[in-house]
Amino acid sequence: EVQLVESGGDLVQSGRSLRLSCAASGFTFGDYGMHWVRQAPGKGLEWVSGISWNSETLIYADSVKGRFTISRDDAENSLHLQMNSLRPEDTALYYCARRMKNNVAFDIWGQGTMVTVSS
Amino acid sequence: ESVLTQSPGTLSLSPGERAILSCRASQSVSDTYLAWYQQKPGQAPRLLIYAASSRATGIPDRFSGSGSGTDFTLTISRLEPEDFAVYYCQHYGSSPPWTFGQGTKVEIK
Numbered sequence: 001e002v003q004l005v006e007s008g009g010d011l012v013q014s015g016r017s018l019r020l021s022c023a024a025s026g027f028t029f030g031d032y033g034m035h036w037v038r039q040a041p042g043k044g045l046e047w048v049s050g051i052s053w054n055s056e057t058l059i060y061a062d063s064v065k066g067r068f069t070i071s072r073d074d075a076e077n078s079l080h081l082q083m084n085s086l087r088p089e090d091t092a093l094y095y096c097a098r099r100m101k102n103n104v105a106f107d108i109w110g111q112g113t114m115v116t117v118s119s
Numbered sequence: 120e121s122v123l124t125q126s127p128g129t130l131s132l133s134p135g136e137r138a139i140l141s142c143r144a145s146q147s148v149s150d151t152y153l154a155w156y157q158q159k160p161g162q163a164p165r166l167l168i169y170a171a172s173s174r175a176t177g178i179p180d181r182f183s184g185s186g187s188g189t190d191f192t193l194t195i196s197r198l199e200p201e202d203f204a205v206y207y208c209q210h211y212g213s214s215p216p217w218t219f220g221q222g223t224k225v226e227i228k
Contacts (some may be wrong), residue, residue, distance in 0.1 A: 035217070037164075045156075045164065045207055047217035061215050095163055104211040105154035105169035107176070112163060 002026035002108055004096050009113030016086055016117075022079040022096030022110055030074040033057075033099035035106060036081050038092035038115075046092075049081065050099070064090075086117045121146050121212045123220035131228040138195040140223045142208030147188045152211035155184055155193045158222075159204045167206075168193060195225075203227050 008020040022034070035050040049060045049070040058070055069082040079096050093114050097106035122145040132138055142153070150171035156164040166175040168184035171191055181196040195202055208220040 037217075044222045045158075045209075045219040047215060047219065050216065059216055100169065103154075103169045103173075104152055104217070105166055105175075105209065106156075106164075107166045107169075109163035109165070 004098065004108055004110035006094065006096050006110045006113035009094065009115045011116045011118065012086055014086060014088055014117055014119050017082070017084045018086060018115060020081040020083065020094055020096075020113055020115070024077045024079065024098075027098075027108075029072075029077040032101065034072060034079045035097045035099060036070065036079075037095045037097055037106070037109075038090075039095070039112070040089075040092045043092075048094070051079070083115070086115075088117050088119045090115060091117050120214055121148060121210055121218055123208055123210055123218055125206075125208055125220035125223045127223060128221075129224045129226060131226050132198055133228045134198050134200055136198050138193075138198055138202070138225055140193040140195075140206055140208075140225070142186075142191045142193070142220050144189045144191075144210060148210050148212060150187050150191075153184075153186070153191050154209045155182075156207045156209060157202075157204050158207065164207065198225070200227075 003025045005023045033052045036048040051070045067085045071080045093112040095112045096110045098108040100107045124143045126141045153171040155168040158164045172184045205222045205224045
């Protein structure tokens with residue numbers, strides 16, 4: 001079964017750091033670009049960051065640029081998001097998502113991990 | 120920056136009725152880069168449609184997508200009880216690369 005499982009979410013104070021992880025299984029992880037998408041409580045979806053299949057391209061939303069770092073470990077079939085200088089507005093459910101091979105849409109999503117930043 | 124505006128915000132319909140959801144882009148987009156997702160409460164989004172009109176794997180044929188340029192539509196031909204959810208359109212562009220609309224909630228009338 002194709003699956004993504006996020007972990008690492010927590011309640012942290014503003015200005016602190018957190019590292020999210022996403023464990024992939026059921027597919028050849030190294031063949032796919034991977035992304036993080038977040039959803040603040042009661043709000044819509046916001047794309048956060050993405051990494052190409054070969055790690056050559058890393059991209060970030062302006063709202064997190066310079067604070068968040070995306071990475072992947074193909075040997076461990078895992079995706080990570082290092083989140084520094086966290087702000088209350090970063091409070092959200094963070095999903096990892098797989099980009100389709102032949103399109104830019106996200107065809108597989110995890111269930112999300114919750115990050116809460118207190119002021 | 121391309122902005123996606125979905126309408127209506129909420130659609131109140133009965134099972135068996137047809138649902139027509141709109142997604143309008145602030146500037147012309149390639150239909151290759153337009154997708155639709157369904158999200159039920161407490162669940163992750165699920166890809167329904169990619170490239171404006173291609174159904175994702177396992178998606179029933181009552182879901183269809185159409186449109187081009189700045190106007191795109193998701194149609195659910197006959198609503199099933201499990202179709203009541205929030206629907207998002209998504210576009211791939213330049214800045215930011217991936218943008219979502221604000222969502223349309225399809226609720227039971």
